[in-house]
Amino acid sequence: MYTMGIDVGSASSKAVILRDGKEVVAGLAVQAGTGSSGPGRVLEEIAATSGLDLKDMAFILATGYGRTALPMADKQMSEITCHAKGVFFQDPSVRTIIDIGGQDVKAIALDDRGGIRQFYMNDKCAAGTGRFLEVMARVLEVPLEEMAEYHFRSKNPAQVSSTCTVFAESEVISLLSRGTAKEDIIAGVHFSVAAKACALAQRVGVRREVVLCGGAAKNGGVADAIEKELGAPLVVAQNPQLTGALGAALLAYEEMMRKERSA
């Protein structure tokens, strides 16, 4: 039996196909989110990669900001539930999840069985999110995927505000105009993101293992800054951008099992 999880966020669309609730057949991300060509493209691409199409799916579960705009989905659930499911599936020792997505930062506390004890999200503010990193990368003229390299070269990270993307952008511009090295500014940007994420994590109570997921987790500089800010080891999830879609595919499988049991 195949089930699909599709996670349509603000900045990207992700999909995972599972066989029998255990084996990942295919999983991929397209860097275009809700309201764009992203959802359609990710479905086309995963069909091409897996050789399976929507008709082969026993159940499709949607999550992410765009979850309510996907007519092919049988059900939709929140990304908090899906990330928790996906990360716990990968690593049952996880107790705290930090998820940094395009426009959200979330901290999720899990119990020993993977149930959600508590969660916090950032309020209506882009500080500390993937969008914040995109804005900074643009101002600094450094591709997002190269920011980690700069980060690890920094000897003296600059101070960058963690309260507001607009203020932080102005700070970065004035740091640039003062001649501060880009690696120090980038490290400062990553510590700014880390401060925001760790404040949320402290609210739910940090218990090991702590796992980082979401698109920003692909940036090793962000993971390093969070680890230092937390003062505790941090594990980066496998395919961190896909954990929400993976959780959705797992929950889709559970839905089918429930249906079969009640049939």
Next chain:
Amino acid sequence: MEENIKALLEQFRAIAGDPRKAMADHLAETGKGAIGMMPIYAPEELVHATGYLPVGLWGGSRPVTKARTYLPPFACSVMQQVMELECEGAYDDLAAVVFSVPCDTLKCMSQKWKGTSPVLVFTHPQNRGLEAANRFLEREYAILKEKLEGITGVKITNAALERSIQIYNENRAAMREFSALAAQYPQVISAVDRHAVFKARLFMEKSRHTALVRALMEAVRAEEPQPWTGKKVVVTGILLEPNGLLELFDRLGLAIVADDLAQESRQIRVDVPDGDEAPLYRLARVWQNMYGCSVATDTKKQRGPMLMDMARKTGADAVVVAMMKFCDPEEWDYPIYYKQFEAQGVRSLMIEVDQESTSFEQLHTRLQSLVETL
């Protein structure tokens, strides 16, 4: 749903959504105008005894533009809305505005009112438990009474005040009954409707409101209560608006089975006590007897236990904290009762409330996550 219930709920919604019409109707019927009552607590009975209509000024849901000139962005959402409405002249028809000042923002707002109506400021004593505090507040109310008499030209007699106290106590009792009834009939009284019944109270003469609430309760009781398949929550905070947010509760099957909102149940929590003392003294006792509110000093911090008790009695699955954006008193209370919730294993979710909001996607995610994890 029975047609009569629908019609009654529609009346509440119409009044809650159009305070200006409520004021115009009152003027047409009585020849008397309206007096604004700023949040959070004011002795409305005094205004009622003049025959003027007390009208609650709890903000609105318009885009904030003009208020930015006068208020910092970190003033709470209600005050931003009130300032916006002031700047638009929405309150200029009021004969006066009664202003309590239990928080810093209200203190400042009372001194920079931009409307044309006279502002009548009074102070609640912080150390509420003392007899001297009650005497102080009684004196504050006496000054307020004199000012109201001057503005309205109506002498507030003890007999009129006693009658108003009785009307208000009856209304508070009816609303407590309504809140309990709404918890039994979430299929009939949605979160939006429940709020409308409470909100209409801010704009209606209270004996009329009581009569309408009693008619609604009678109609609802005629229906058979149905089992509720969704979840049940207690909500706490200053207020839970706009309706777009309440609609999420309805859409996600979250029944509000009790509230501790300053705009709603905190207004009906404490009656004016009976007794031989003068009515102003007994009115002041309400402040002394108030509990579980972030602006009423409580050295024992009983709000957490109060909320947990509400959840237990109503069978609520969780407490939803409707955190008014930039409300210091509410923010300060939160870590204290959150810790108490955690110690007792009471599930909770904090959501940020901003009356100006038009997009609720983030709140949808939070509330849906809560439902999925209960």
